[in-house]
Amino acid sequence: MDLATIIGIILSFGLVISAIAFKGSILIFVSIESLLIVLGGTIGATLVNYPLSRVFGVFSVVKHTFFSKVDSPTDIIDQFMEYANRARREGILSLEPIIKEIDDVYLRKGLQLTVDGLEPQAIQEILEKEVIYLESRHETGAEILSALGAYAPAMGMIGTAIGLILMLQTMEDPSTIGPAMAVALITTFYGAILANLVFLPMAGKLKQRSKDEIVVKEMVMEGILAISKGENPRIIEEKLTSFLPPKDRRKET
Amino acid sequence: MDLATIIGIILSFGLVISAIAFKGSILIFVSIESLLIVLGGTIGATLVNYPLSRVFGVFSVVKHTFFSKVDSPTDIIDQFMEYANRARREGILSLEPIIKEIDDVYLRKGLQLTVDGLEPQAIQEILEKEVIYLESRHETGAEILSALGAYAPAMGMIGTAIGLILMLQTMEDPSTIGPAMAVALITTFYGAILANLVFLPMAGKLKQRSKDEIVVKEMVMEGILAISKGENPRIIEEKLTSFLPPKDRRKET
Amino acid sequence: MDLATIIGIILSFGLVISAIAFKGSILIFVSIESLLIVLGGTIGATLVNYPLSRVFGVFSVVKHTFFSKVDSPTDIIDQFMEYANRARREGILSLEPIIKEIDDVYLRKGLQLTVDGLEPQAIQEILEKEVIYLESRHETGAEILSALGAYAPAMGMIGTAIGLILMLQTMEDPSTIGPAMAVALITTFYGAILANLVFLPMAGKLKQRSKDEIVVKEMVMEGILAISKGENPRIIEEKLTSFLPPKDRRKET
Amino acid sequence: MDLATIIGIILSFGLVISAIAFKGSILIFVSIESLLIVLGGTIGATLVNYPLSRVFGVFSVVKHTFFSKVDSPTDIIDQFMEYANRARREGILSLEPIIKEIDDVYLRKGLQLTVDGLEPQAIQEILEKEVIYLESRHETGAEILSALGAYAPAMGMIGTAIGLILMLQTMEDPSTIGPAMAVALITTFYGAILANLVFLPMAGKLKQRSKDEIVVKEMVMEGILAISKGENPRIIEEKLTSFLPPKDRRKET
Amino acid sequence: MDLATIIGIILSFGLVISAIAFKGSILIFVSIESLLIVLGGTIGATLVNYPLSRVFGVFSVVKHTFFSKVDSPTDIIDQFMEYANRARREGILSLEPIIKEIDDVYLRKGLQLTVDGLEPQAIQEILEKEVIYLESRHETGAEILSALGAYAPAMGMIGTAIGLILMLQTMEDPSTIGPAMAVALITTFYGAILANLVFLPMAGKLKQRSKDEIVVKEMVMEGILAISKGENPRIIEEKLTSFLPPKDRRKET
DSSP states (O other), X not given: OOHHHHHHHHHHHHHHHHHHHHHSOGGGGOOHHHHIIIIIHHHHHHHHHSOHXXXXXXXXXXXXXXXXXXXXXXXXHHHHHHHHHHHHHHOGGGGHHHHTTOOXXXXXXXXXXXXXXXXXXXXXXXXXXXXHHHHHHHHHHHHHHHHHHHHXXXXXXHHHXXXXXXXXXXXXXXXXXXXXXXXXXXXXXXXXXXXXXXXXHHHHHHHHHHHHHHHHHHHHHHHHHHHHTTOOHHHHHHHHHTTSOGGGSOOOO | OOHHHHHHHHHHHHHHHHHHHHHSOGGGGOOHHHHIIIIIHHHHHHHHHSOHHHHHHHHHXXXXXXXXXXXXXXXXXXXXXXXXXXXXXXXXGGGHHHHHTOOOHHXXXXXXXXXXXXXXXXXXXXXXXXXXXXXXXXXXXXXXXXXXXXXXXXHHHHHHHHHHHHHHHHOOOGGGXXXXXXXXXXXXXXXXXXXXXXXXXXXXXXXXXXXXXXXXXXXXXXXXXXXXTTOOHHHHHHHHHTTSOGGGSOOOO | OOHHHHHHHHHHHHXXXXXXXXXXXXXXXXXXXXXXXXXXXXXXXXXXXXXXXXXXXXXXXXXXXXXXXXXXXHHHHHHHHHHHXXXXXXXXXXGHHHHTTOOXXXXXXXXXXXXXXXXXHHHHHHHHHHHHHHHHHHHHHHHHHHHHHHXXXXXXXXXXXXXXXXXXXXXXXXXXXXXXXHHHHHHHHHHHHIIIIIIHXXXXXXXXXXXXHHHHHXXXXXXXXXXXXXXXXXXXXXXXXXXXXXXXXXXXX | OOHHHHHHHHHHXXXXXXXXXXXXXXXXXXXXXXXXXXXXXXXXXXXHHSOHHHHXXXXXXXXXXXXXXXXXXXXXXXXXXXXXXXHHHHOGGGGHHHXXXXXXHHHHHXXXXXXXXXXXXXXXXXXXXXXXXXXXXXXXXXXXXXXXXXXXXXXXXXXXXXXXXXXXXXOXXXXXXXXXXXXXXXXXXXXXXXXIIIIHHHHHHHHHHHHHHHHHHHHXXXXXXXXXXXXXXXXXXXXXXXXXXXXXXXXXX | OOHHXXXXXXXXXXXXXXXXXXXXXXXXXXXXXXXXXXXXXXXXXXXXXXXXXXHHHHHHHHHHHHHSOOOOHHHHHHHHHHHHHHHHHHXXXXXXXXXXXXXXXXXXXXXXXXXXXXXXXXXHHHHHHHHHHHHHHHHHHHHHHHHHHHHHHHHHHHHHHHHHHHHHHHOOOGGGHHHHHHXXXXXXXXHHHIIIIIIHHHHHHHHXXXXXXXXXHHHHHHHHHHHHTTOOHHHHXXXXXXXXXXXXXXXXX
16 A cells, blocks of 8 residues: 555544544444444445446546556656667567566557557557556545545435434433533544545545556657657657656756 | 446445444434425426436436446457458458348448448547447436436525524524424435445446446447558457456456 | 426425424524525625626526427427428418418528528528527526525635634523534534535526527528428428437337 | 626625624625635635636636627617619628728638628538637636635635534633624635625626627628528518617618 | 845834734744644645655745746847847857857757847747746646645644534633643644745746746747847847836837
8 A cells, every 4th residue: 555545544543532532432433333333334425426336436546546556757768769669770660579478467558559550540549548547446435435425424414314313303401411422423523524534535646646557657658659650769858758747857969 | 227227325324324323213214205305306406407318317227337238348349350361361341241130220320331342530530529428328327317416405505594593583492403404414324325335326426437438438439440450450340459458358468 | 387396396495394394393594684695696786796687587597498398399390391291382471471470589580581582591590690699598597596505614614714713703501502502503504505505506496497499499590491491301301300319209110 | 897897896895794784794704715615615626627728718808798798789780771772783802891891700711701702501600609609708707706605605604614613612601602603604704795796696697798798790691691592681670670679770661 | 135025024024923922922823743744644635645755846946936036128128139130240150159158048058049040930839948947847836835725724724623522521620721722723823824834936936937937938938939030120129029018118219
């Protein structure tokens, strides 16, 4: 899992738990039934909102984006410089043996189409479609986490409303009001914690990761198209360098 | 009805009802007049917001999207490989007898126009227009459900305001405040439940279903255009495969 | 006025009034001064927000969109089939006498430009501009109603704040708190009712009506352009049919 | 200042003040320190949000858009008919002496470029850039007013929080709670009034005015391009008329 | 740091502190543990939301945008007039020695590509890509500050919920309710202050600065492309002047 996620979760939950322990007892805030109604209701609403396979798929998308490493953009530039120089010197077909050793499906597909002699525009159409649908799958993952983050506080408030209505309906002894309201508020607390410390930040991280992956795919597409057009390696380098933040760029001479 | 919707509704409503039954009596939360003002007012506002035919049409759109099955993308690829190979071997007119047996209106229209010898660009214009207006009809359905989801909590709060004003205006015996406020809050509770467990998640499911259907339509369009341009079956396969998530793709060789 | 608007308003207001009458007296909720501050303040803010002529113009836009009938799309297809066949058989100039009898300004303008022999692209530019500015005028109408719907609850809360501040400042006899708060809440109630049962739903209906009118204009434009390009009547029919939902289409043979 | 703004401000403030005077004393709502914290804090946050020059620039943008008159679209059409006829009869260079007398910088620049014989596309690029950056400057003005409208209620609530915390911390005599809460609520009241009756409606008016000015600029651009392409005056009239609402159009013959 | 930011922060914090000091003691509002839970929790959530390197990178982006000066647009026009005249008189290669002295990486890269004789369209593609990715990096900075501004009030409310639940659960002596609630509200106060006086306005300033920088980059791109197309210096001046607000333009002759 990426480091920031671990640090962030430990930091925020640590502080919330310390704040509670400092002033009172953690036990007051532990309520299985409150957790059940908030988390269960949230998942229920999300299942109505998204197809079953996609809700479960969110775990794999999350896992994939949190654990898999995105290729380093500078490595990609080096790689393409090598391909471009080779294609220049020995012809485009000389890339054929290299293709088989490439792990990345997207890069392999693009180069294969190039070696097959497809028109650059046809290659572009195919690769762009890949990126568009990859993006849309990532978006669905982030949307599901955002939906969880939107339903959680709503379920928290529904839980609190239930508690308040029951309390108000049956209140006789004023001294029981305080504890009853405290219990009613715990679902609101759970809803806010789940939304703001878990679901919404995870949705945000997913979007960031997806953005980074898309940039890498666009660099790869740019490189493949440049090779398929037989462009000058120096120009290819200039084009790919444009994707990098200045501090990651090689000293330009 | 799709499985996730059933599971989701049972899960969320089950938990809400259990939470109530666990701490008090379900009867406290049953109020026909509260339901009438929240649901009736919500439907009233939605009728002012949308034409009558479209509000009723939402039932058929919902039913259609929940029950009809979207074609499997891999089946579509197989189908198009067959069409493309046949058109290659025996000429485009050899597709004519096949067209009559196709159920799907969109695919049949597209292939017919291709066999009729229309320019690819004209075919694209017609098919794109179909998709745009299909999308816009689906959107209206999702918008109506979203509107129901927006008016429901508002009506809930209006109901609570009515209850509070009446209570405050006539309060004499402090012991009646609790139960009166409990009753006033029930419309808020209904509004929140209807919006967050029914209308908004259903609007979301409709959007998801529509997105899936649009992707299928775009695959079909891509395939028809490729055939009408007489493209190589292997390229057609590459193009259509780009729409699929990697795990659904055939092992690429 | 369109039927759904009438039914919707009767339904929602009827239920609100019944709910009040059922539990107390309608008179408690009647307050001319509360209505004055909410409605007057809302209109005041809207006048600062929009030019005078456009705020008054909203009445005519509303009236026009609620009462005028949008042409039936199937009638438009019939009409264009007739024009297209005539233009095919007797030449484009044979449409000249028909043009004079057309009521719709947009259709007449488009056909006149076609008969005048303008290039299809020039016709398209002119007709598209018409649609863009028609759309923008409709949008302003819907925006003004949305602004009324946004300022109304704000004015309701300002009214309640005034009531609360006065009550808190001068409270001496605890028994007067209840009725004073009830009075203070009435502006909030008015703001919520005006926004959620009147302004926002009417803004929504306006947007729907405008959308329908724009679709009709786009069909007409498509038809005119097709005629001006001398396209085959069957293709024109295919093109125009794409705008219709499947259930409104003629049985395709 | 435009009439609607004056009427709107008098109407809304008049009603708010009457409502207060009717039920209590205006003096209760006058608090220099509350105004200082709300207005000062709002301006402070806005200064952090926008560059100094632009915050002060908002006064000139506001003044300019409220007082300067937008050219009448029908006058512009007349003007262009004259230019177009003249250019047709006596050649494009015959517009040279007229240009010097034109006040409007935009129109003058466009005609000068036309007379200089620039390609229509180059003229279009230059004029479009002018419009894009004019629009962006107007947007910044509206955004600053919207920011003031967003920070004002936030500062109001911060002021109320300060008042509540101080009151709760030091409360001893229950009879002082009421007046202390009343004072605390006054900042919320100020924030709501400033946002909903001043800043947000003025931001809206600015957007409207800007939209109108942009339409006029687009008409002028359309006209200049048509002249530079040597188009037929009747076509130019048709093109420019498309920008007008039907009721402002000359009777078409 | 830019002046408006300093003035704005001093103004708003000064007023908040004065308001507190005026009515009570500043000490009541100082609570290290409240600050810890609000600020720490906010940073924790933001770390889950964004990659570690980018959260820390926000400091450098903020510093860079607050301190670095954006080039004056009028200076840029002067510079380009010089380049354009030189390129006209002595040929494009005469720019070579000038390029080495240019500090700005973007301008240097663009001119170098021009001197190298790349096609204008290829130069445009490369320079546009630079701008797009620069914009996206700036956006990430502003988004992180906006996220801090969104999580801060949420953490404030979570802190208040914790305080309320503890207070309600254990309340025995009614006289302790006031101070306990005051303490609970302090986290809400901190969340509102941090969001509305620090994070959100700083996010806004970042967006403004980025917008200004992008405009300058677009001017530079426009100028480079015009030179690479060998355009007339006067036309180049007209093109670049379109980016300026009228008041910054030289008197046009």
